[in-house]
Amino acid sequence: MTTLIEKFIQDAPAQIAGTGWLKDARSAGVARFNEVGIPTTKDEDWKYTNLRALASKQFDLAEPNVPVALPDAMSGLLAENDAVHRMVFIGGVFNDALSDDLGHDLDEGITIKPMQLALEENTESLQQAMLQVMPEQANAFAALNTGLFRDGVYIHLDEHCVLTKPLELIFINSGELTLSMPRNLIVLADGARAKVIERQVSNDDCTALSNSATEIILGENSYLDYNLIQQQGKKATHIGGTWVSQAAGSQFFTRTITLGGQMVRNELKVSLNGEGAHADCLGLYYGRQRQHIDNHTTIRHAAPNCTSREIYKGILDDRARGVFHGRVLVEQDAQLTAAEQQNKNLLLSRDAEVDTKPQLEIYADDVKCSHGATVGELDKKQLFYLQTRGIGLQEAKELLTFAFAAEILEEIELESLREDLKAQVAQQMNLNLGYES
């Protein structure tokens, strides 16, 4: 990593390397990364996710101008689609040719542009928002991202602006031992509303490491629907962090769906800072072969009368391993908090494994909180019911496994995304559902 960092600092164009605040932030990021280094399993937050293999590999910064190589199943991803605003990133860098021209298409008060461009313009609103949610003491990967990111998306909605079409961000990774580090910033002013889909994709040969970081600032009574879809190839590594700050009355809906990748870590840190805010965080992970999927979340209630719902479900087959670490923190001032947290896991093979660690930490006295975790197999009564309807045992098992996943997928607000993911999950389970209901 060290040579890579040196190379970056040498080669980066001035507007990316930054001046003033950005230059300072980058230096601090690199310094922090050098100080803490890639975490080991001795670190409590990384106890179940071993990155030793990563540390010894020589990564090189991803090239943005490479031909796109997508697996067949995803070839439709870049087809024309009027229902969304699309932005495509290759190796973490915006690709103009594959993206929609958003310049004329957006209503007044709505800014959506590549981060690189936003940095060049260096507006006051960007400066005010950047690095406001990600803590200085964030983990090594977040620090590295701050130090070396080249591009990403910058979204800013003025007060009461509504993004009428969902914004679809497609991050394509490719190549051998490439490193991409997209950096995203989403700011919704009071009363603004938006829906975002973020897809991380690569093909099965790709051995890239994508290290993405997203900061989200939600103003009073704003609404964000944020869907993170992880569909990287079999050898790819993804480490991503999302930091969210919510003002009073804001609503944050997030769906984290992890289907691909060899090693995936999704961090989600939500802070409910204003009264009456709601965070709705759902996740699904489906691991097969030797996949390792780690969801690491913190939901912090820092103001009274906020609600949060967190449900993560995992299906682990073959020798796959899942990790769920969910912490709900209710601070002293956060009276009348209502927080629900659940983690349910289905193990389909003897060699599959899950480590789950749900945590509640409550410092207020008038709250309603629940949490729980289960690890289990399919329900025998349900299997029998299906069998008495003529459905064979194997098919019944597949159907119930799909149903376990569908419970989360059904909660995706955007219909086409929901149906598309249901079809994909069914396909990965070798189900011939022809799902139409």
Next chain:
Amino acid sequence: MLKIENLHATIEGKAILKGLNLEIGAGEIHAIMGPNGSGKSTLAAVLTGRDEYEVTEGSVQFMGKDLLDLEPDERAQLGLFLGFQYPVEIPGVSNMYFMKAAVNALRKGQGLKELDAMDFLKKVKEKVALMEMRDEFLHRAVNQGFSGGEKKRNEILQMAMFEPKLAILDEIDSGLDIDALKVVAKGVNAQISEDRSVLLVTHYQRLLDYIVPDFIHVMSEGQIIKSGDKSLALELEEKGYSWINQDAA
């Protein structure tokens, strides 16, 4: 159609059925009555193949085959249907998808072609109307959040879709108010035909006012101890089950 001879079954080593005999012909409606714990529901469970029960003696022939030799899904494919006393909720599977999967599995088992989407839809809408259900039920997860009455209607809806040779309806009347009972009974009656038989398992005579059986059997201690026609139900209603027990003793 169905011939049960000297059937003995246990659960966790405890004998529940102790030498039960019953024969049901095509197009006949039979009712099995009896006090709680007499083994009525066990009989339904054993016939459909629930694996917690062990058959220790006796035989069951259904449609000319040894029923006890078959998996639950194979029994269904032969034309056996169980309307559950407590239908299971299956979150994440829409009722529509579930019924389509089942109809096609049954057809496949019978060597028939899958029903195409249009034909399926037409049929299911017709049956939903018969059961006085809203279309919305098709799009909800199987039985999830259904009231007791809605679950029972959904069972009979399935019976109408699957067109079994023999439908065993286990306490299909339990937990129903009189209006719901009438709808359920109407659904069952609409399906009675020369080649479809029904076995009602019930605790109460009330159901038999709406679905009129050809034969009534009284069960006690894991055996059928008395059989007769519809009038037997009235006698039971009047005198209670203790009368039968004394009579048999």
